[in-house]
Amino acid sequence: MKVLVSVKRAIDYNVRIQIKPDGSGVVENGVKHSMNPFDEIAVEQAMRWKEAGTAEEVVAVTIGPDAAKEQLRSALAFGCDRAIHIKTDEPVQPLTAARVFEAIAQKEEPKVFMMGKQAIDDDSNQTGQMTSALLEWPQATFASEIELSGETAKVTREIDAGLETLEVDLPAVITADLRLNEPRYLKLPDIMKAKKKPIEDMSLDDLGVEAAARLETLKTTPPPTREAGVRVESVDELVAKLKEKGLV
Amino acid sequence: MSNKILIIADHLDGSLNESTARAVACAQQMSPTGIDVLVLAEDGASVAAEAAQIEGVSRVLQADNAANAHPMAALLTPQIVAAAQQGEYSHVLGPNTTFGKDLMPRVAAKLGVAMVTDIMSVHSAHEFDRPIYAGNAVITVGAPTDQVLVASVRCASYPAAPGGNSAEIETLSLDAELPGHTRFVNLEQASSDRPDLQTAPKVISGGRGVGSEENFKVIYDLADKIGAAVGASRAAVDAGYVPNDMQVGQTGKIISPELYMCFGISGAIQHLAGIKDAQTIVAINKDEEAPIFEVADIGLVGDLFKIIPELEEKIG
Numbered sequence: 001m002k003v004l005v006s007v008k009r010a011i012d013y014n015v016r017i018q019i020k021p022d023g024s025g026v027v028e029n030g031v032k033h034s035m036n037p038f039d040e041i042a043v044e045q046a047m048r049w050k051e052a053g054t055a056e057e058v059v060a061v062t063i064g065p066d067a068a069k070e071q072l073r074s075a076l077a078f079g080c081d082r083a084i085h086i087k088t089d090e091p092v093q094p095l096t097a098a099r100v101f102e103a104i105a106q107k108e109e110p111k112v113f114m115m116g117k118q119a120i121d122d123d124s125n126q127t128g129q130m131t132s133a134l135l136e137w138p139q140a141t142f143a144s145e146i147e148l149s150g151e152t153a154k155v156t157r158e159i160d161a162g163l164e165t166l167e168v169d170l171p172a173v174i175t176a177d178l179r180l181n182e183p184r185y186l187k188l189p190d191i192m193k194a195k196k197k198p199i200e201d202m203s204l205d206d207l208g209v210e211a212a213a214r215l216e217t218l219k220t221t222p223p224p225t226r227e228a229g230v231r232v233e234s235v236d237e238l239v240a241k242l243k244e245k246g247l248v
Numbered sequence: 249m250s251n252k253i254l255i256i257a258d259h260l261d262g263s264l265n266e267s268t269a270r271a272v273a274c275a276q277q278m279s280p281t282g283i284d285v286l287v288l289a290e291d292g293a294s295v296a297a298e299a300a301q302i303e304g305v306s307r308v309l310q311a312d313n314a315a316n317a318h319p320m321a322a323l324l325t326p327q328i329v330a331a332a333q334q335g336e337y338s339h340v341l342g343p344n345t346t347f348g349k350d351l352m353p354r355v356a357a358k359l360g361v362a363m364v365t366d367i368m369s370v371h372s373a374h375e376f377d378r379p380i381y382a383g384n385a386v387i388t389v390g391a392p393t394d395q396v397l398v399a400s401v402r403c404a405s406y407p408a409a410p411g412g413n414s415a416e417i418e419t420l421s422l423d424a425e426l427p428g429h430t431r432f433v434n435l436e437q438a439s440s441d442r443p444d445l446q447t448a449p450k451v452i453s454g455g456r457g458v459g460s461e462e463n464f465k466v467i468y469d470l471a472d473k474i475g476a477a478v479g480a481s482r483a484a485v486d487a488g489y490v491p492n493d494m495q496v497g498q499t500g501k502i503i504s505p506e507l508y509m510c511f512g513i514s515g516a517i518q519h520l521a522g523i524k525d526a527q528t529i530v531a532i533n534k535d536e537e538a539p540i541f542e543v544a545d546i547g548l549v550g551d552l553f554k555i556i557p558e559l560e561e562k563i564g
């Protein structure tokens with residue numbers, strides 16, 4: 001079984017975002033970037049299948065600038081066999097990313113396409129669903145448990161009402177939620193080994209993909225801020241404040 | 249161009265989720281010429297009747313199908329695409345509940361259009377604000393005006409449109425081929441008599457500081473005392489103190505209660521992303537440096553296990 005897994009380069013989740021004073025975006029230069037946390041979980045899942053002998057080959061794919069190679073190298077250090085880099089310096093929106101992934105999936109023919117449920121930069125939560133729609137494949141989003149058996153997968157999904165289980169035929173797109181697993185720490189020898197693994201470069205043109213109509217970002221602003229309020233010194237004071245506001 | 253809006257109803261067990269009325273409130277700001285609500289269910293009569301009461305709704309479209317007994321995006325999408333085309337809608341909206349998050353991008357891709365996730369404010373029918381980076385920045389986006397606009401509505405940004413309407417209910421038959429590749433197995437619902445976390449006016453949350461599943465009892469007891477829903481941080485969920493559907497935050501539920509009171513939660517940005525719209529945030533933490541105090545309206549430094557019993561007694 002072959003598994004494809006998407007890996008997006010994004011500002012590290014620990015970074016406090018700075019908005020450019022002219023409202024043209026967030027400061028990205030000189031800011032730590034890493035693999036989107038949900039994609040790490042997706043990669044980890046693929047590795048577990050590989051180690052269990054369920055997956056023979058795992059291929060990582062990214063769409064992004066040269067610097068996104070770093071995240072592909074991390075995916076290779078996790079144990080992915082090879083990687084595909086679709087190079088572009090333009091920010092890629094979900095529908096365009098989905099068209100790229102559709103083309104890659106048609107070429108690679110994986111049984112499972114693992115993705116993160118959302119990218120923590122744009123927080124779109126769209127690409128997996130869009131990719132599976134274009135491919136006419138089943139989708140199982142927000143996965144917290146996946147059981148593969150031959151031609152189907154049983155996926156437990158984290159939804160508002162609780163835990164839902166779906167059974168989907170393969171090939172399918174599955175998107176990872178936080179509790180699917182805890183990604184391993186990368187070890188130096190694995191990072192060294194990853195340097196020798198192949199990365200194939202491609203462009204949107206090579207794949208014959210046309211960028212989709214875009215949402216235009218008109219400006220970027222800080223969110224409405226909340227001011228810190230008061231500190232109370234005792235439960236009595238707290239209760240008094242709550243009563244004053246009519247909250248208890 | 250006229251703005252004819254279709255809203256996909258989110259419902260469970262024969263009742264309408266309040267998120268639908270919140271999406272209607274958002275749609276009303278898009279200068280609509282009409283707002284129709286589409287109910288896809290096995291038997292949608294009770295849900296449609298509820299939707300018809302929402303102020304601002306022009307028509308409710310009820311499309312019953314045995315395949316809709318459990319909402320699955322792959323099966324609902326072809327029906328929504330058919331309804332959207334049949335009705336010549338300019339906008340197709342859903343709530344940003346897990347139902348809408350799963351479904352709306354699939355609809356957008358099938359219509360071949362971009363999608364706006366999490367509308368938090370409306371400038372015009374094609375210009376919106378939405379949060380990025382866990383709500384640490386807001387972007388204003390302009391969507392193409394020459395194609396159908398598909399979007400999800402950030403429910404915490406909109407109060408539910410009130411009831412009192414009696415919109416027409418029409419049954420709709422949709423000509424759509426449904427795939428057989430996705431099958432429902434089961435839904436494990438955490439059963440609880442407590443108010444629903446997403447709509448409750450009061451929410452009490454616990455974090456890693458609560459320490460164990462057993463200790464969470466003090467949180468439940470306090471919540472029951474004041475009629476609040478119970479939430480949790482991701483750390484509390486990961487540690488197994490509470491089930492996943494209680495997680496509040498960027499990747500959990502985004503809520504806007506009148507009162508949010510949290511115990512033993514440090515205030516990571518991912519958690520704050522879920523509570524920024526709360527009217528009053530009360531934080532109890534033993535670490536006076538905890539970042540939660542930077543956003544709390546009322547903060548009290550101390551041990552939650554000492555404070556909760558005293559609080560219960562003094563609330564009376």
Ligand SMILES: Cc1cc2nc3c(=O)[nH]c(=O)nc-3n(C[C@H](O)[C@H](O)[C@H](O)COP(=O)(O)OP(=O)(O)OC[C@H]3O[C@@H](n4cnc5c(N)ncnc54)[C@H](O)[C@@H]3O)c2cc1C
Pocket residue numbers: 013037038120454455456457458480481482483484495496497498499500501511512513514515516517518519522532533534535538550551552553
């Ligand atoms: C991609 C991503 C998405 C995430 N999404 C979410 C999300 O949706 N929601 C979410 O919550 N988190 C999310 N997180 C995790 C988040 O970064 C934090 O790790 C998490 O919120 C911490 O939970 P906590 O505050 O309960 O635990 P901690 O940060 O460990 O804080 C525990 C607090 O309890 C206090 N405490 C301990 N004992 C007591 C006591 N006896 N009395 C009073 N106070 C006490 C401590 O002082 C401390 O401040 C996400 C992380 C990532 C990477």
Ligand SMILES: Nc1ncnc2c1ncn2[C@@H]1O[C@H](COP(=O)(O)O)[C@@H](O)[C@H]1O
Pocket residue numbers: 006007008009036038039061062063064092094097114115116117118119120122123124125126127128
């Ligand atoms: N440019 C990209 N490169 C690689 N993966 C991507 C890219 N864009 C989106 N993805 C994948 O799609 C998931 C959801 O992204 P989004 O729809 O942007 O929230 C991410 O977790 C990635 O797995």
